Amino acid sequence: MDFLFSAEQEALAGKVRAFVDGRLAPAAAGFDLDGRIPPELLADMAAEGYFGLRVPAEYGGLDLDAVGTGVVLEELARGDITACYPVLNAALVAGVLNANCDDTQKAAWLPEIARGEAIVAVCMTERGHGTDAAGLELKAEPDGDGWRLTGEKTSIMIGGFATHGLVFARTGPEPRSRGVTAFYTPLDERYVTRTTLPSLGNRSGGRSTLVFDGLPVGAGQVVGGTGLGFVQGMRGFDYSRALIALMAVAAAGASIEDAFEHCRTREAFGQSLGRFQGVSFPLVEHATYLHGARLVAYEALWRNDAGLPHRVPANMAKWWGPRASVDAAHQALLTLGHFGWSEDRPLARRLRDVIGTQLGDGTAGATKLVIAREFLGREHAP
Ligand SMILES: Cc1cc2nc3c(=O)[nH]c(=O)nc-3n(C[C@H](O)[C@H](O)[C@H](O)COP(=O)(O)OP(=O)(O)OC[C@H]3O[C@@H](n4cnc5c(N)ncnc54)[C@H](O)[C@@H]3O)c2cc1C
Known part of the structure; x- marks a missing residue:
């Protein structure tokens, strides 16, 4: 090792x-x-x-x-x-x-x-289908040699400024994931209307609703096989979830570093803040959780590179990393007192932004569902 x-x-x-x-x-x-x-x-x-x-x-x-x-x-x-x-x-x-x-x-x-x-947006989520993504309804209707995409995607990160989309659409009558095809397409403004959604965090991220009004896509824009898009896309999420966990842990880790620095330089009751166990020990605990989640995320990525199964650690990292990061970023902000609350320091922004990592690319519920199915078998899992 x-x-x-x-x-x-x-x-x-x-x-x-x-x-x-x-x-x-x-x-x-x-x-x-x-x-x-x-x-x-x-x-x-x-x-x-x-x-x-x-x-x-x-x-x-x-x-x-x-x-x-x-x-x-x-x-x-x-x-x-x-x-x-x-x-x-x-x-x-x-x-x-x-x-x-x-x-x-x-x-x-x-x-x-x-x-x-x-710049590519991943267009999966719909108003009626988030965690239950396999039920998505955006239609791809045959048109000559290709299709036309009609329907709505929502909560699409960077959807406000992306030039292209990986769009998941229903091409066949087969139920759930089997009728879904992925298309790689420019987001032609003549057929795609975008509305940016106000958000708690990631305020520069252009998270948007995209309405597709008959966007033409050719047969050559199908990614992989017709009807296989969902399964092929989900394989990609097996490692992107570990990447998001690392993003969250890194941002929260930066806030914990700021909090340790504050503990060295801020004086209260005649001594440095870090000398109070009630201040320094919680930070140490959060640093420990972040360290653990980071190792699980890297294990998932390492297993991916080694061609080994990595679905379980990637999904573990995706619920634990963001969870630990929100707690750590929150504690770090409190440690800086009013300085942490001010927007002239990055702590408030980081806290808002790491909360978003608990939702994008699958919630804790979605990832635990995947893990439970791996551990219990489908017939015994939720
Ligand atoms: C910051 C951010 C970025 C995003 N980026 C993108 C993007 O780029 N592309 C894209 O397509 N989507 C994106 N999304 C959407 C995101 O993927 C969905 O929000 C997410 O999948 C959850 O779907 P939902 O919001 O519809 O919640 P729902 O599916 O309605 O779930 C609501 C709550 O119920 C829980 N829940 C639902 N079903 C179950 C179950 N079976 N078992 C246990 N718990 C369950 C969920 O965990 C959640 O807490 C983004 C969202 C955010 C906030």
Whole structure:
């Protein structure tokens, strides 16, 4: 067993940390207030290669493994969770395209993702179907050689500014997941109307409702097999859930670091705050929980890279990481007192943003359902 990152992974983390310290973190409070990730920042992230983490080198990407992708997202999330979502989506969608598409599709789509020219939204959730995603109703109706997409998706992160979507639609009469096909498509404004949703956190994330009014998609835009989109997409979630857990843990960990620093520098009752066990011990406990959740997340990514089953640790990480992160970010904010509550420090923003990781890509309920089915067998599980 080896708990150390390789020299390349350490170097990668250092490079991303420099970008975060010099570029992302100083801008984050401002664009959170503006409610929009600046296009120039996305361009700078593209120049660093962040949208090509999971794109093979032959298509212009960094061709990282899952652990390497976790290293990058973890570092970025120390600066801002919301700016991670376009990167996370690019990694998730590139992985799904790479695993399920033919060479022509890959050559057409993967380079534009790697260059950051295609910013991709994952369009699964509907008003009536969240956790019960397999019941989704957005229709793909036959039209010539292709289809037309009609219906509504909602709560789509970065949906307000994404150029493309991985859209899950019902193509057949088969029940639930078997009738669902995935399409990779530009979000042509002539057929797709977007409404950005006001949100507690991720205020610059453009979480949106997208109404599809007969968007034409060709046969060549089907990802994988017709009727297989749900199953193929869900395989991607087996590792994106671990990545989101790492994002949450990293953001909360940054708040815990801020709280420890405050404990060193703030004086109360004639001594430093850290000398009160009632202040320092809770922080130590939260640091411990975050450490545990981080290890489970990396175990899932490592197992993915090794070609081993990783569904259980990925789903464990997805409920535990965000849960531990919300508690830790909350405690850290309280430790800074009124300084923590102020928007001129990142603690309040981080707390709002980590709460969102408890919902996006599956709630704790959804992930525990997956784990219970693995442990108990379908016939004995909820
Ligand atoms: C920040 C954020 C980002 C998101 N990003 C995207 C995105 O990019 N693309 C996208 O498609 N969607 C996205 N979503 C939507 C997200 O995937 C859904 O919110 C989530 O799947 C839950 O669905 P729901 O909100 O409809 O809740 P529901 O499914 O209605 O669930 C409500 C509550 O009941 C619980 N519950 C439901 N069924 C069960 C069950 N069988 N057993 C136990 N508990 C259950 C849930 O855990 C939850 O607490 C995002 C949401 C948020 C908040």
